[in-house]
Amino acid sequence: MRAVTAESFSFAEAVGGVRGVVEAIAPGLLFVVVFVATTDLRAALVASVAAALVAVAARLLQRTPVTQALGGLLGIAVGVFWAWRSGEAENFYAVGLWTNAVYLVVILASILARWPAVGLVVEAFRSGFVDQARERAQNAGAAAPEGDAADGAPSPFAPLVAWRKDPALVRRYTLATWFWVGLFALRLIVKVPLYFAGDVAWLGTAHLVMGVPLWGLVLWLTWAVVRRPHPASTAAATA
16 A cells, blocks of 8 residues: 555556565466366365465565565465365355455445545555554563653644545545445455356456456556645646
């Protein structure tokens, strides 16, 4: 989500680069290809888990951050467990459907409450709240220097609410949040009927097409709406 606060948008950086795309797509791609080719659920599940494990192992060997790969492995593991226990290949995607449904409800509720989720996320990054929270968590065990907690000090949560005083900014964040409502709603509209029909081939295809590519598109649309005007264009408009 940091990509939407950058001066320029990079699709590659937004989705984690080529490596991030491969790590996100490979497990699901192998699952659907192996299952369609062999109709063997066990082989498809093993292939999917193997791809996720290879991604984590490669990052560990190269001593690069493993957060994204571990997140993918966790998601795959839950899907594999569900499919294995039920014996139904379509349940490999059931967790993703529930996840999209939860995101849809939460994000839609943020709009109805007039606290659009995109506004909270973007302002948290722009104000440095995320970085400050990380630093506070890292220093939680250290004794605070005298005078640091003086009365009257500004609240660290102030930047998260200040933007709501600007009606134009609230409208922009609301519009951007609607893009995310559309993303999760579209996924459910397309994939839920395929899930209940047990059409694993098309369900897997929809999962891939509406995964990284659609995610990147919505990130770009969000960036285009919430980006700050360039100083030169702002000065020209004022003149």
